[in-house]
Amino acid sequence: MSHSIEITRTTSHKTKPAVDRLGFGIHFTDHMFIMDYEAGKGWYSPRIVPYQPISMDPAAKVFHYGQTVFEGLKAYRTNDEKILLFRPQSNFKRLNRSNVRLSIPAVDADLALEALQQLVAIDRDWIPAEEGTSLYIRPFIIATQAALGVAPSTKYQFIIIMSPVGAYYAEGVHPVKIFVESDYVRAVKGGTGDAKTAGNYAAGLKAQEEAAEKGYSQVLWLDGVHKKYIEEVGSMNVFFKINGTVVTPALNGSILEGITRHSMLQLLAHWNIPVEERTLSIQEIYDAQRDGTLEEAFGTGTAAVISPIGELNWKGEKLVIGDGGTGQLSQKLYDTLTGIQTGAVADPFGWTIEVRQ
Amino acid sequence: MSHSIEITRTTSHKTKPAVDRLGFGIHFTDHMFIMDYEAGKGWYSPRIVPYQPISMDPAAKVFHYGQTVFEGLKAYRTNDEKILLFRPQSNFKRLNRSNVRLSIPAVDADLALEALQQLVAIDRDWIPAEEGTSLYIRPFIIATQAALGVAPSTKYQFIIIMSPVGAYYAEGVHPVKIFVESDYVRAVKGGTGDAKTAGNYAAGLKAQEEAAEKGYSQVLWLDGVHKKYIEEVGSMNVFFKINGTVVTPALNGSILEGITRHSMLQLLAHWNIPVEERTLSIQEIYDAQRDGTLEEAFGTGTAAVISPIGELNWKGEKLVIGDGGTGQLSQKLYDTLTGIQTGAVADPFGWTIEVRQ
Ligand SMILES: Cc1ncc(COP(=O)(O)O)c(C=O)c1O
Ligand SMILES: Cc1ncc(COP(=O)(O)O)c(C=O)c1O
Numbered sequence: 001m002s003h004s005i006e007i008t009r010t011t012s013h014k015t016k017p018a019v020d021r022l023g024f025g026i027h028f029t030d031h032m033f034i035m036d037y038e039a040g041k042g043w044y045s046p047r048i049v050p051y052q053p054i055s056m057d058p059a060a061k062v063f064h065y066g067q068t069v070f071e072g073l074k075a076y077r078t079n080d081e082k083i084l085l086f087r088p089q090s091n092f093k094r095l096n097r098s099n100v101r102l103s104i105p106a107v108d109a110d111l112a113l114e115a116l117q118q119l120v121a122i123d124r125d126w127i128p129a130e131e132g133t134s135l136y137i138r139p140f141i142i143a144t145q146a147a148l149g150v151a152p153s154t155k156y157q158f159i160i161i162m163s164p165v166g167a168y169y170a171e172g173v174h175p176v177k178i179f180v181e182s183d184y185v186r187a188v189k190g191g192t193g194d195a196k197t198a199g200n201y202a203a204g205l206k207a208q209e210e211a212a213e214k215g216y217s218q219v220l221w222l223d224g225v226h227k228k229y230i231e232e233v234g235s236m237n238v239f240f241k242i243n244g245t246v247v248t249p250a251l252n253g254s255i256l257e258g259i260t261r262h263s264m265l266q267l268l269a270h271w272n273i274p275v276e277e278r279t280l281s282i283q284e285i286y287d288a289q290r291d292g293t294l295e296e297a298f299g300t301g302t303a304a305v306i307s308p309i310g311e312l313n314w315k316g317e318k319l320v321i322g323d324g325g326t327g328q329l330s331q332k333l334y335d336t337l338t339g340i341q342t343g344a345v346a347d348p349f350g351w352t353i354e355v356r357q
Numbered sequence: 358m359s360h361s362i363e364i365t366r367t368t369s370h371k372t373k374p375a376v377d378r379l380g381f382g383i384h385f386t387d388h389m390f391i392m393d394y395e396a397g398k399g400w401y402s403p404r405i406v407p408y409q410p411i412s413m414d415p416a417a418k419v420f421h422y423g424q425t426v427f428e429g430l431k432a433y434r435t436n437d438e439k440i441l442l443f444r445p446q447s448n449f450k451r452l453n454r455s456n457v458r459l460s461i462p463a464v465d466a467d468l469a470l471e472a473l474q475q476l477v478a479i480d481r482d483w484i485p486a487e488e489g490t491s492l493y494i495r496p497f498i499i500a501t502q503a504a505l506g507v508a509p510s511t512k513y514q515f516i517i518i519m520s521p522v523g524a525y526y527a528e529g530v531h532p533v534k535i536f537v538e539s540d541y542v543r544a545v546k547g548g549t550g551d552a553k554t555a556g557n558y559a560a561g562l563k564a565q566e567e568a569a570e571k572g573y574s575q576v577l578w579l580d581g582v583h584k585k586y587i588e589e590v591g592s593m594n595v596f597f598k599i600n601g602t603v604v605t606p607a608l609n610g611s612i613l614e615g616i617t618r619h620s621m622l623q624l625l626a627h628w629n630i631p632v633e634e635r636t637l638s639i640q641e642i643y644d645a646q647r648d649g650t651l652e653e654a655f656g657t658g659t660a661a662v663i664s665p666i667g668e669l670n671w672k673g674e675k676l677v678i679g680d681g682g683t684g685q686l687s688q689k690l691y692d693t694l695t696g697i698q699t700g701a702v703a704d705p706f707g708w709t710i711e712v713r714q
Contacts, residue, residue, distance in 0.1 A: 025416065053415075055410040056518050057549075058518050070420075147382055150558055150592055159415050161415050185546070190542030190581060198422050199549070199557070202549065205460045208508070224547060263495070314684055
């Protein structure tokens with residue numbers, strides 16, 4: 001099980017930012033993990049080194065052809081000073097599924113988890129303790145071969161960086177306003193939408209910018225074929241509670257299989273709340289809102305866990321959801337999941353892993 | 358007109374590769390151009406420096422969210438030792454169109470052209486003279502802000518690198534076999550298909566790999582909505598000659614507006630050959646091949662100029678085009694365009710620009 005990860009410790013620890021100024025993904029810890037790949041040689045030289053710039057040939061394929069995948073997960077500090085990772089194996093499994101789509105060689109998920117544990121342990125002092133805070137972890141792979149032919153790279157780097165992040169909801173969970181996007185498309189079946197890869201996010205920047213100008217915090221993506229069916233919201237999966245049943249778009253090849261989504265589905269099943277994973281049109285949501293059966297709506301993802309939706313704007317029609325506040329079920333899911341993640345609530349699912357310190 | 362581009366010359370010139378071992382985009386010249394961008398400050402510090410690795414924060418947005426655009430064009434050495442650039446202004450115009458889609462700040466096209474001219478002049482000895490060879494030029498922009506929030510970067514680098522490239526057709530133009538892709542999708546209307554950005558190419562790697570395993574050199578992309586209409590072939594636009602008329606897919610928002618495509622359209626108009634830019638289904642091509650009216654097919658792009666298509670494989674049906682060889686019109690277009698590019702044929706369109714040496 002020892003994968004002999006070489007460790008070089010920093011000699012100059014960075015100053016940690018004040019907890020109220022953490023933000024998201026702007027401060028990074030003292031160390032990072034790197035491992036190299038070369039065709040014929042495989043992945044080699046796993047190592048933990050001081051957080052530092054990487055040297056890239058300007059012809060590196062990642063810059064030109066976007067051959068890259070990433071993951072996002074969190075470590076939490078419990079009240080009794082344990083450190084918990086939330087479902088990290090699921091992230092490395094998904095990373096390898098993304099790798100298949102992007103023609104990137106698989107990484108050894110056990111080695112990746114071992115590296116992550118060692119890295120988190122080394123930088124454990126960076127995990128903030130305040131409610132709602134956590135350590136955001138970003139594993140990613142980039143194509144580094146310096147060659148402009150459009151073909152998979154022969155060289156890669158697998159890197160893990162970590163960032164202490166502030167409370168997403170400084171003043172308690174609160175709902176956001178979402179713009180239903182009818183022009184721009186994030187992904188389409190046959191494309192890369194179900195992989196966690198850079199191009200999907202690049203495609204969404206412009207729509208998000210335009211939505212923000214209109215006062216909306218994210219966009220709700222519709223399918224690229226009919227512009228009718230609901231896909232995701234921003235970088236989150238999306239759920240609707242209609243007449244007592246929770247409905248979320250089925251995995252269809254163009255949306256990401258969120259780990260928070262999966263956890264929500266398990267929690268709902270555990271609570272015997274009826275759930276449907278299926279095709280869901282924006283018209284159905286419109287109708288449900290009009291006839292008063294649309295009770296709640298929320299996005300799910302690692303960053304915010306749950307983001308309740310207070311208002312949808314579809315082609316200028318503003319749909320207020322419930323009373324525009326945070327729904328009861330949304331709040332309960334949020335409290336339960338964050339409780340499990342931070343060790344405050346029992347974890348009957350075996351989702352959390354304690355980091356050896 | 359002087360944009361005060363700072364120049365630092367290399368002190369150790371690299372050995373130039375033998376002309377028969379040039380390949381495509383694997384050897385790079387002695388110098389590169391770089392310019393930085395920061396929000397509030399704009400583009401600054403345009404400079405030519407020795408070709409060298411760049412230092413990137415591992416959290417740089419380009420790695421995670423693919424915020425990047427690029428261009429591709431060529432410089433040619435004429436028989437009388439002039440250096441010609443082919444339609445470089447069109448490339449910088451397209452770069453700025455791509456920038457709009459990717460929420461990247463525009464670059465000054467005049468400055469970019471000036472930088473390119475100076476860079477080519479400095480590395481002029483790298484431009485090979487042999488027939489079919491050229492200097493491939495790759496301008497690109499990458500998002501460099503170290504921040505994991507999904508939002509446009511506040512920092513960028515604009516870089517130009519150059520690579521001497523070998524003859525695409527060592528033994529004369531010859532046709533390729535193309536696989537019509539019915540599962541994977543490159544781009545869809547509302548996405549980024551009409552921008553020259555990394556994610557489009559990442560999306561295509563897997564399909565290309567699978568086509569290669571079946572013995573096909575590229576894929577022909579169909580539209581992502583109906584999987585019926587022809588879009589592009591590999592990284593080229595595509596043309597068909599049916600019953601004397603040349604047909605190419607109209608610009609529809611999901612295909613790239615190729616500069617070679619545009620040049621072909623101008624040449625064909627100049628020769629009074631009937632041309633149609635319109636929606637074109639794969640069924641129509643199938644029918645034309647079956648009834649004997651499909652005379653020629655070819656891809657167009659900067660790398661190969663023209664790539665005649667000898668065979669299409671659509672769902673297992675093999676369609677041989679013409680006699681499977683290079684069509685007469687394909688050859689004439691190739692000869693004329695490469696003639697203009699290399700100064701061997703008069704340029705009535707004002708396409709070429711001579712580089713001051
Ligand atoms: C596009 C997209 N959808 C959904 C999600 C939610 O996935 P997860 O719950 O695994 O964080 C993410 C990532 O956060 C995402 O980037
Ligand atoms: C996707 C794609 N289509 C078409 C082309 C052809 O464009 P151009 O003729 O400007 O090289 C390219 C670039 O070469 C391309 O990348």
